[in-house]
Amino acid sequence: MAIEFAKYHGLGNDFILIDNRTSSDPVLTPAQAVTLCDRHFGIGADGVIFALPGLDGNDYTMRIFNSDGSEPEMCGNGIRCLAQFIAELEGVSNQERLYRIHTLAGAIAPKLRSDGQITVDMGLPRLLAAEIPTTLCSADEKVINRPLQVEGKSWDVTCVSMGNPHCITFVEDVTAIPLETLGPFFEHHAVFPQRTNTEFIQVVERDYLKMRVWERGAGATMACGTGACASLVAGVLTGNCDRKATVELPGGPLEIEWSEVDGRIYMTGPAQKVFVGKF
Numbered sequence: 557m558a559i560e561f562a563k564y565h566g567l568g569n570d571f572i573l574i575d576n577r578t579s580s581d582p583v584l585t586p587a588q589a590v591t592l593c594d595r596h597f598g599i600g601a602d603g604v605i606f607a608l609p610g611l612d613g614n615d616y617t618m619r620i621f622n623s624d625g626s627e628p629e630m631c632g633n634g635i636r637c638l639a640q641f642i643a644e645l646e647g648v649s650n651q652e653r654l655y656r657i658h659t660l661a662g663a664i665a666p667k668l669r670s671d672g673q674i675t676v677d678m679g680l681p682r683l684l685a686a687e688i689p690t691t692l693c694s695a696d697e698k699v700i701n702r703p704l705q706v707e708g709k710s711w712d713v714t715c716v717s718m719g720n721p722h723c724i725t726f727v728e729d730v731t732a733i734p735l736e737t738l739g740p741f742f743e744h745h746a747v748f749p750q751r752t753n754t755e756f757i758q759v760v761e762r763d764y765l766k767m768r769v770w771e772r773g774a775g776a777t778m779a780c781g782t783g784a785c786a787s788l789v790a791g792v793l794t795g796n797c798d799r800k801a802t803v804e805l806p807g808g809p810l811e812i813e814w815s816e817v818d819g820r821i822y823m824t825g826p827a828q829k830v831f832v833g834k835f
């Protein structure tokens with residue numbers, strides 16, 4: 557059986573998109589996703605995203621497998637790509653449109669804008685240790701600037717869940733971080749029972765952050781939408797930044813706002829189709 561796909565990216569965080577609207581289960585297994593994501597023997601991607609029928613009154617459901625086959629709860633860059641992909645499937649791209657998407661992190665609402673950007677209501681950040689989850693402190697406490705020993709060094713970390721877990725640490729210079737060697741030690745640290753995404757953040761201005769990310773299940777990526785949202789929240793909680801800021805990633809900028817009005821996080825950025833194919 558031939559399966560059609562479209563390749564998309566959000567600031568270089570790239571995905572294989574599958575039209576899965578006729579079935580409520582992904583048409584691929586996690587193992588098949590690993591093969592397709594391989595950059596030498598497959599199509600190459602940070603993950604595979606499935607557009608499934610909506611659940612709980614939502615328009616669609618998003619499921620995603622990381623490039624290692626694990627299934628995360630949410631993906632910020634991925635949901636912008638999914639919204640663009642769905643609009644193309646529906647033949648309504650280039651129009652303003654709001655979708656409600658069921659994810660394992662709850663309902664998420666991406667809005668296609670007339671300027672080509674996509675603004676996503678990412679919901680409320682979750683801050684309690686039990687919600688991350690982490691054993692860094694007791695379950696009902698927030699993890700703000702707590703010391704964590706990694707590779708012989710003490711890092712002050714702040715943990716935020718955007719449905720998926722993030723561990724954020726503020727550094728002088730993001731370019732000096734040996735991401736490939738350090739990243740796996742954070743990801744698999746014993747205090748994170750479901751592993752973690754890790755963001756290294758340099759505060760350039762209170763409204764301009766530079767970020768490098770080591771993603772759970774995908775390694776170093778060019779961008780992470782949930783990571784940018786979690787990092788802005790961590791920046792506010794630690795007094796490092798304003799509630800609205802540009803987060804500059806290796807693949808480009810995301811605009812993030814933690815609304816004072818409703819407490820929700822809003823993320824704005826692009827999604828780009830690269831090519832389509834069949835396998």
Ligand SMILES: N[C@@H](CCC[C@H](N)C(=O)O)C(=O)O
Pocket residue numbers: 569622627628629630631632633634720721753771772773774777779780781782783
């Ligand atoms: N790149 C994504 C996050 C994808 C999921 C992550 N690797 C996890 O396992 O939580 C984003 O843009 O948010």
